[in-house]
Amino acid sequence: MHKMSTTAAEFAAARTEFHRLVELDAEARENALADLAQADAVLADAVRELFGRFDERDLVPPPEIITPERLGPFRRCACSVAVAWVRSMPVSGPMVLSNNKWH
DSSP states (O other): OOOOOOSHHHHHHHHHHHHHHTTSOHHHHHHHHHHHHHHOHHHHHHHHHHHHTOOGGGGSOOOOOOOOSEETTEEEEEOSSSEEEEESSOSSSOOBEETTEEO
16 A cells, blocks of 8 residues: 655645545545546545545544433532532532542
8 A cells, every 4th residue: 555645735635635535425435536546646545545544433423421410419510611510418518520629
């Protein structure tokens, strides 16, 4: 297999073509790569190498993680930075988990 070029301009061109072709189905992608090879064989080889390292599963969004409203004595609290867990029934005031520390 062709060793992919390391210059920034060549990689940028290969990346641009990759992103243009990744949305196509396999047959349309192969046809587009054949057309690209007619115009620029080195670029087509670089794009093929990118697709050779590509896993179609990377395009599938991860499943949505549902955070429960309550977790034991804690309730979910949406903060501007992240979701925090606040003790629902504080003993001496609310406790908030931030940066893996209780405050």
